[in-house]
Amino acid sequence: xxxxxxxxxxxxxxxxxxxxxxxxxxxxxxxxxxxxxxxxxxxxxxxxxxxxxxxxxxxxxxxxxxxxxxxxxxxxxxxxxxxxxxxxxxxxxxxxxxxxxxxxxxxxxxxxxxxxxxxxxxxxxxxxxxxxxxxxxxxxxxxxxxxxxxxxxxxxxxxxxxxxxxxxxxxxxxxxxxxxxx
Numbered sequence: 001x002x003x004x005x006x007x008x009x010x011x012x013x014x015x016x017x018x019x020x021x022x023x024x025x026x027x028x029x030x031x032x033x034x035x036x037x038x039x040x041x042x043x044x045x046x047x048x049x050x051x052x053x054x055x056x057x058x059x060x061x062x063x064x065x066x067x068x069x070x071x072x073x074x075x076x077x078x079x080x081x082x083x084x085x086x087x088x089x090x091x092x093x094x095x096x097x098x099x100x101x102x103x104x105x106x107x108x109x110x111x112x113x114x115x116x117x118x119x120x121x122x123x124x125x126x127x128x129x130x131x132x133x134x135x136x137x138x139x140x141x142x143x144x145x146x147x148x149x150x151x152x153x154x155x156x157x158x159x160x161x162x163x164x165x166x167x168x169x170x171x172x173x174x175x176x177x178x179x180x181x182x
Contacts, residue, residue: 023134023147028098030113030146035136036099043090051083093135102181111154111179113146118178119154126177131155150174 023029031039054076061073102114111117116130129144131154137145144151153165157176165172 027147029093029096029133029135030100031097031133031135032114033099033101035133036094036097039090039094039097039135043087043094046083046087046090051080051087054079054083097133097135105181108181109158109179111157111176114181115154116180116182117154117176120175120177122172129154 057072058076058080061067061070061076064070064073067073100113102112105112105114111131113131113133116128118126118128120126127142129142129150131146131151132143134145134147137143137148139148146152146155149167150165153163153174154176157163157179159176159179161176163174163176165174
């Protein structure tokens with residue numbers, strides 16, 4: 001079917017991707033050396049492996065004739081747009097990244113970027129989190145973004161301190177049990 005008869009735009013798949021966490025205005029994109037290398041490796045893989053492979057498939061599919069109902073061609077073009085969008089995102093994030101090495105932290109008794117913190121909540125449950133950059137946060141793996149409410153409450157605290165965490169459910173106190181750096 002001709003595109004003139006179908007309501008769709010060239011950027012229709014922009015809504016398919018999850019929204020990335022925006023940095024607060026005026027802040028830097030802090031990232032650990034490991035996180036930076038992971039993003040750089042992903043960008044290199046997309047540029048050198050995935051994109052050329054998809055371009056080859058699209059080229060082959062285009063040579064088969066009618067493109068309007070050619071699944072390989074249509075899917076390949078969509079995948080190329082996804083790859084190009086991710087490459088632009090990674091390039092921008094890497095350009096503004098400020099690498100912070102947690103091992104170089106002089107105040108190792110205090111919570112800063114890169115610290116691993118063991119804390120106890122009011123229910124008595126212990127939680128262990130590592131404060132990392134926005135692009136490397138994995139809450140289920142215990143890696144929280146430095147701009148998250150928990151990290152903001154923990155920053156600058158020391159072992160033995162009690163910090164206040166403001167949540168939608170009310171105020172919660174967290175007891176810092178241990179602060180460590182890699």
